Amino acid sequence: MSKPDNRKDNVAHLQKSVQDTIENYREANDYLNEFGDEISASEKQQILDKNERREKSIRGFREEIKDEASHQSGE
Structure with missing residues (x-):
């Protein structure tokens, strides 16, 4: 039997995804700043x-968060 659709924690999951993606973005920028002159042009690209x-x-995550938050407040 499948589980019922429980959307109560969707916003929290989406916010975690945003935080993780921002962290990866920053780490990549830090890497480029530190090693950008040492890596190939293709790797940099x-x-x-x-x-x-x-x-x-x-x-996209932020739009989904807005949608989920409005859906939850409308319940």
């Missing part, structure tokens, strides 16, 4: 591309 995807994910 891969890190920049990944951080761009992280920025998009963070925006």
Whole structure:
């Protein structure tokens, strides 16, 4: 039997995802700042591309948080 849809902790999960993604973003920037001159151009570009995807994910997570919060307040 499947579990019922429990959305009560969705906001907390999404906020954790935002925090984790921001931490990874910052770590990648720190890495680039420290070792950017020592790594290949392709590796540097891969890190920049990944951080761009992280920025998009963070925006998406924040939109989901707004949606979930409004859904929970409307119950």
